[in-house]
Structures are given as C-alpha cells and as structure tokens.
Amino acid sequence: MNNLFILLQDQMQPQGGSPWSSLVFILLLIVVFWLFFIRPQSKKAKEEQKFREGLQKGDKVVTIGGFHGKVVEVKETTVMISIAPNTEVEVEKTALVQTGSKVGQA
Numbered sequence: 205m206n207n208l209f210i211l212l213q214d215q216m217q218p219q220g221g222s223p224w225s226s227l228v229f230i231l232l233l234i235v236v237f238w239l240f241f242i243r244p245q246s247k248k249a250k251e252e253q254k255f256r257e258g259l260q261k262g263d264k265v266v267t268i269g270g271f272h273g274k275v276v277e278v279k280e281t282t283v284m285i286s287i288a289p290n291t292e293v294e295v296e297k298t299a300l301v302q303t304g305s306k307v308g309q310a
Contacts, residue, residue, distance in 0.1 A: 255302040259283060265300050 259265070263275045265285060273285035276292055283300065286292050 252302055256297040256300065259297065259300070267295055267299050268301055269299070 259275055259278050261275055261278060264272070265275060265283070266272050267285075271285075271287050271293075273287040273293075275283055276286050277284040279294075282294050282296055284292050284294050
C-alpha cells in the first residue's frame with residue numbers, strides 16, 4: 205500500500221512541464237465530459253418534456269410500471285388513462301415513458 209502511495213506521489217510531482225499543460229488537460233477533460241454526458245442527458249430531458257406536453261386524448265401510452273393504456277383525459281400534471289374496459293387510472297405525466305415512435309399516431 206505504501207509503495208502505491210509513493211508511486212502516486214512521484215506522478216504528482218512536477219516534471220518540469222508547463223503549468224499550462226495541466227490547465228489545458230483539465231479544460232479538455234471538462235469539454236469531453238460535457239460532450240458525452242451532460243449534453244445528451246439534457247437533450248433527452250427536453251425530448252421527454254416535449255413528449256409529456258404533447259399528450260392528447262386518444263394517444264397510446266406506457267407507464268413506467270409497464271401498464272399500456274389510452275389517454276382519456278389530460279390534466280395539468282396528471283393524465284387519466286384507460287388500461288382496460290371500464291378501468292381508468294390517473295397517473296402523473298412523469299410516470300409515462302416515451303417509446304421509440306409516436307405510438308398514438310397512425
């Protein structure tokens with residue numbers, strides 16, 4: 205364990221390089237992190253928000269619990285869906301997931 209600590213300390217010591225090189229490396233790391241993690245997540249969140257705002261009566265939906273149903277009524281934060289004949293449930297819009305294509309349109 206001590207050997208590993210000593211090796212890490214040796215790597216942390218400046219090797220006569222420019223302080224700008226470490227700054228550029230950190231900035232490059234931040235840019236890569238943003239490109240591959242933050243940007244795709246925010247894009248996905250915007251798509252999900254657009255999906256939930258665009259819900260209309262008659263759209264076929266799937267809940268995060270796996271229930272398939274048809275939208276009967278759209279409220280501000282909830283949606284009434286019919287999951288079986290004479291069976292309607294009210295679920296939060298956030299409990300609906302977007303499938304690969306717009307299921308409600310033919």
